[in-house]
Amino acid sequence: xxxxxxxxxxxxxxxxxxxxxxxxxxxxxxxxxxxxxxxxxxxxxxxxxxxxxxxxxxxxxxxxxxxxxxxxxxxxxxxxxxxxxxxxxxxxxxxxxxxxxxxxxxxxxxxxxxxxxxxxxxxxxxxxxxxxxxxxxxxxxxxxxxxxxxxxxxxxxxxxxxxxxxxxxxxxxxxxxxxxxxxxxxxxxxxxxxxxxxxxxxxxxxxxxxxx
Amino acid sequence: xxxxxxxxxxxxxxxxxxxxxxxxxxxxxxxxxxxxxxxxxxxxxxxxxxxxxxxxxxxxxxxxxxxxxxxxxxxxxxxxxxxxxxxxxxxxxxxxxxxxxxxxxxxxxxxxxxxxxxxxxxxxxxxxxxxxxxxxxxxxxxxxxxxxxxxxxxxxxxxxxxxxxxxxxxxxxxxxxxxxxxxxxxxxxxxxxxxxxxxxxxxxxxxxxxxxxxxxxxxxxxxxxxxxxxxxxxxxxxxxxxxxxxxxxxxxxxxxxxxxxxxxxxxxxxxxxxxxxxxxxxxxxxxxxxxxxxxxxxxxxxxxxxxxxxxxxxxxxxxxxxxxxxxxxxxxxxxxxxxxxxxxxxxxxxxxxxxxxxxxxxxxxxxxxxxxxxxxxxxxxxxxxxxxxxxxxxxxxxxxxxxxxxxxxxxxxxxxxxxxxxxxxxxxxxxxxxxxxxxxxxxxxxxxxxxxxxxxxxxxxxxxxxxxx
Ligand code: SF4
Numbered sequence: 249x250x251x252x253x254x255x256x257x258x259x260x261x262x263x264x265x266x267x268x269x270x271x272x273x274x275x276x277x278x279x280x281x282x283x284x285x286x287x288x289x290x291x292x293x294x295x296x297x298x299x300x301x302x303x304x305x306x307x308x309x310x311x312x313x314x315x316x317x318x319x320x321x322x323x324x325x326x327x328x329x330x331x332x333x334x335x336x337x338x339x340x341x342x343x344x345x346x347x348x349x350x351x352x353x354x355x356x357x358x359x360x361x362x363x364x365x366x367x368x369x370x371x372x373x374x375x376x377x378x379x380x381x382x383x384x385x386x387x388x389x390x391x392x393x394x395x396x397x398x399x400x401x402x403x404x405x406x407x408x409x410x411x412x413x414x415x416x417x418x419x420x421x422x423x424x425x426x427x428x429x430x431x432x433x434x435x436x437x438x439x440x441x442x443x444x445x446x447x448x449x450x451x452x453x454x455x456x457x458x459x460x
Numbered sequence: 461x462x463x464x465x466x467x468x469x470x471x472x473x474x475x476x477x478x479x480x481x482x483x484x485x486x487x488x489x490x491x492x493x494x495x496x497x498x499x500x501x502x503x504x505x506x507x508x509x510x511x512x513x514x515x516x517x518x519x520x521x522x523x524x525x526x527x528x529x530x531x532x533x534x535x536x537x538x539x540x541x542x543x544x545x546x547x548x549x550x551x552x553x554x555x556x557x558x559x560x561x562x563x564x565x566x567x568x569x570x571x572x573x574x575x576x577x578x579x580x581x582x583x584x585x586x587x588x589x590x591x592x593x594x595x596x597x598x599x600x601x602x603x604x605x606x607x608x609x610x611x612x613x614x615x616x617x618x619x620x621x622x623x624x625x626x627x628x629x630x631x632x633x634x635x636x637x638x639x640x641x642x643x644x645x646x647x648x649x650x651x652x653x654x655x656x657x658x659x660x661x662x663x664x665x666x667x668x669x670x671x672x673x674x675x676x677x678x679x680x681x682x683x684x685x686x687x688x689x690x691x692x693x694x695x696x697x698x699x700x701x702x703x704x705x706x707x708x709x710x711x712x713x714x715x716x717x718x719x720x721x722x723x724x725x726x727x728x729x730x731x732x733x734x735x736x737x738x739x740x741x742x743x744x745x746x747x748x749x750x751x752x753x754x755x756x757x758x759x760x761x762x763x764x765x766x767x768x769x770x771x772x773x774x775x776x777x778x779x780x781x782x783x784x785x786x787x788x789x790x791x792x793x794x795x796x797x798x799x800x801x802x803x804x805x806x807x808x809x810x811x812x813x814x815x816x817x818x819x820x821x822x823x824x825x826x827x828x829x830x831x832x833x834x835x836x837x838x839x840x841x842x843x844x845x846x847x848x849x850x851x852x853x854x855x856x857x858x859x860x861x862x863x864x865x866x867x868x869x870x871x872x873x874x875x876x877x878x879x880x881x882x883x884x885x886x887x888x889x890x891x892x893x894x895x896x897x898x899x900x901x902x903x904x905x906x907x908x909x910x911x912x913x914x915x916x917x918x919x920x921x922x923x924x925x926x927x928x929x
Pocket of ligand 1: 523524569570571810869874891
């Protein structure tokens, strides 16, 4: 996993609440058995005017000019600004894969759905929670200033506007932060406790043998 | 000892080790696997040179992508076939406690086959790369959906690294009125607390109206916990739970059964256990529910009307209502009973069990679907449900009424196979998600109970099943 330290990036706004994972990556694109290549179909139903199917040449598809990500000013955005309960619905990890494949490295929203929130961390995507009022502030600035950028410092847990005018603190669980900062593989870390797991399992086998 | 909730008990009994920051390594007893969210996990495992920790924990099936008709032709869609083939290959290579491949007579939706085979047992931790894993909580177990990286983590370590959620009690008092079902309870709860209301919580459903539900009904309620934002939903063990499990293929037997059952009976919240939040609903106030929008919380009763955005003060909500109505092609203040439908879908892990099919058949019996309803399909949750329904003659009731009787699978719940809505088509669906495009690009989904879906098929528009004489 790619480590995450400091990111300075362009911000793109997605001004809707309850954006679900079916919208983030529609199901017709879940048939792949790979982890990559989902970026072209991120927000497919909103981004394109035609009906998306796997195997299409996306470069030739008509774009929806009203969709924020299609506006030239947000091209190359690495930070997605969103509203509450982002990522609700299905557990599909294809949602963070698509966001990451598109180029996003961090999300900012007032809240996320639980499973999606977890899935982001596993893919080097940082889901930042800020207060509604702070998110509102950022939506305003993103709209008002073309080229609006933010700097996210994971070590210091801060989001700062490019001119340094505003800084917001965010929370992150220490373990998740540690993994993200170091690009660590969680499975490898868990397996350092293999003896504990085996001992727990052995005891369980005696106490509740019907489970095995 | 301090009083504990059912959730506390399930949690405590699975902690392998705790970290100082509150995260815990949680042992996983049952790992359900399907074709869409597992290929990348198995591949990751292989690439890292790792092996599954305990294949005996795995119960797998192909359900999301599989066709529901012409099984003799196999899976014609090449991309779907690749995923199902990948699952077959992984099962061949690694093995499992049970694998019900495509066309097996016990194949079906992963959340239907777990319980019906006794592979879901009280006191377990149950995970699956699917958010509706919450269904299994109906058996007094801790069941929740995970992403593909976590699927790989469980494969490799038999554990998950996770934090304890807060505990919420949703207490449904009183008695459900005639014509109202578990689905109406689930939708009414979501209507009340919202789709993010359960975020960060594990929900226990309790109270007389929940106790009165069959195991099938309890699964329906727990299934939709995720639509209320909660990863896990659960219901305490009682006589019904234990009676349901007796004699199931993977349930314990003989002396082991007695030991297990004695333990299972302890899986209830202590009388004075504290919940972080309690929501109480009077079942008597619940009427048949119908969603009107693109989120399960956009729901009203069959007596209700499509909301008027102009009456909504909160600008964000108003915007949400306007978008939803535009997508759904509905005008404000339309009576729900005036909404005509094009298709009907009875199925999904929410409502495809035998009791659901019986309820729908009872409404349909002796009637015929309306002409404007192009397709009304019934998709049993599993091969075993299908066989049982056929023994009871339900298939003939449906086909005589002009319904299609299909092979089991997820089908039009998420439309990854050929069963889908065309743009603009409107569907009465017993599934769990009415998101934009969920049942097909541009498709419009209204979530209802099986009886309400059946009644809508007959009338051609939504009707109050209680008034269908
Ligand atoms: S029936 Fe629908 S909700 Fe249930 S597992 Fe299948 S796709 Fe998911």
